[in-house]
Amino acid sequence: MEKKINSLCLEVLNRLDEAGVLKDLIVIGSWSIYFYKYYFKSKGYSTFIRTKDIDFSVPIPPKFQKEVDIFKLVEDLGFLEKYRGSKGYIKLEHPDLSIEFLVPERGRGEDKPYSIPQLSINAQPLRFLDFLIENTISINTEGLHIKLPHPAAYALHKFIIFKRRSKAEKHDRDIEGALRVFNELIRHEKHSEIRYIFKRMHKKWQQKILDKLRSTGEQKIAKISIE
Amino acid sequence: MGVIKDLLKEELDNSLRLRVDYKEELKKHRGGSIVVKEIRGHNYYYLAYRDAKKVRFIYKGKKISKDDIEKLKELRRLRAKYKKLIQKLDKRIKYLKKALHGKED
Numbered sequence: 001m002e003k004k005i006n007s008l009c010l011e012v013l014n015r016l017d018e019a020g021v022l023k024d025l026i027v028i029g030s031w032s033i034y035f036y037k038y039y040f041k042s043k044g045y046s047t048f049i050r051t052k053d054i055d056f057s058v059p060i061p062p063k064f065q066k067e068v069d070i071f072k073l074v075e076d077l078g079f080l081e082k083y084r085g086s087k088g089y090i091k092l093e094h095p096d097l098s099i100e101f102l103v104p105e106r107g108r109g110e111d112k113p114y115s116i117p118q119l120s121i122n123a124q125p126l127r128f129l130d131f132l133i134e135n136t137i138s139i140n141t142e143g144l145h146i147k148l149p150h151p152a153a154y155a156l157h158k159f160i161i162f163k164r165r166s167k168a169e170k171h172d173r174d175i176e177g178a179l180r181v182f183n184e185l186i187r188h189e190k191h192s193e194i195r196y197i198f199k200r201m202h203k204k205w206q207q208k209i210l211d212k213l214r215s216t217g218e219q220k221i222a223k224i225s226i227e
Numbered sequence: 228m229g230v231i232k233d234l235l236k237e238e239l240d241n242s243l244r245l246r247v248d249y250k251e252e253l254k255k256h257r258g259g260s261i262v263v264k265e266i267r268g269h270n271y272y273y274l275a276y277r278d279a280k281k282v283r284f285i286y287k288g289k290k291i292s293k294d295d296i297e298k299l300k301e302l303r304r305l306r307a308k309y310k311k312l313i314q315k316l317d318k319r320i321k322y323l324k325k326a327l328h329g330k331e332d
Binding site: 075076080094 | 230304309
């Protein structure tokens with residue numbers, strides 16, 4: 001089952017790459033945890049994820065050099081184009097994988113989808129995405145260059161947004177994934193990277209993260225962040 | 228246990244919703260085959276498709292382009308894919324219901 005989902009995900013990424021748009025997208029969300037295995041390259045790292053949603057962050061303004069109808073690109077794989085929620089965000093759905101697009105929400109925010117005509121889709125604006133977009137890495141696998149948030153940025157970001165999660169189960173899932181990434185960074189002695197990214201954050205965010213880390217008994221990570 | 232149950236329930240809801248969506252797509256994308264009727268020495272092309280128990284014919288013209296044939300082939304491939312995915316969802320729904328001891332609404 002997991003193997004099938006992974007191969008479907010790789011097929012989607014391949015098609016985005018061939019269409020020339022993958023380089024302008026960032027894979028965020030739990031799928032990052034899976035792809036970090038190519039960054040950490042360690043056998044002990046668990047890539048287990050409990051979601052089928054793959055989220056792509058689109059930096060704004062979008063800089064796509066080609067126009068691509070993303071839905072048409074994956075339609076023959078069995079994806080359906082669905083408009084979800086009261087706002088009508090586009091989600092491409094398949095029994096094994098769902099694709100969504102997100103853009104950073106700025107200022108007061110807009111209560112409607114952000115249209116990306118170059119890809120014939122719309123995207124959901126979300127807070128704090130700029131932080132992930134500003135701190136990225138690239139991994140190479142199966143001949144693909146996939147952009148991801150830096151693992152430290154990914155883990156820190158989860159500690160900022162945890163309160164915005166409406167479901168406790170999702171909140172717990174986020175924190176568990178973030179801690180797994182933090183621990184792997186520590187195992188690889190990447191303390192300076194955690195610190196560097198943490199120090200570039202807004203003071204209020206830093207405090208929020210430290211409070212949550214301490215309340216969950218993760219003093220070690222809190223200490224590494226402020227050393 | 229509650230967390231696992233919530234996850235299974237969420238997956239069941241998603242699978243049920245997606246199954247409805249695929250069935251709607253099948254209705255929307257009518258399949259069928261191109262048939263040729265020879266009437267008084269002339270060929271006339273029709274799209275034949277099944278509508279419940281009836282087979283219906285839609286007249287396409289005296290000629291049919293390669294493009295139309297290709298589109299129809301593509302549509303048939305898509306319908307086959309949707310049917311396969313519905314079967315997959317049926318199995319998944321059955322499994323999830325068993326795991327949850329739930330009933331379909």
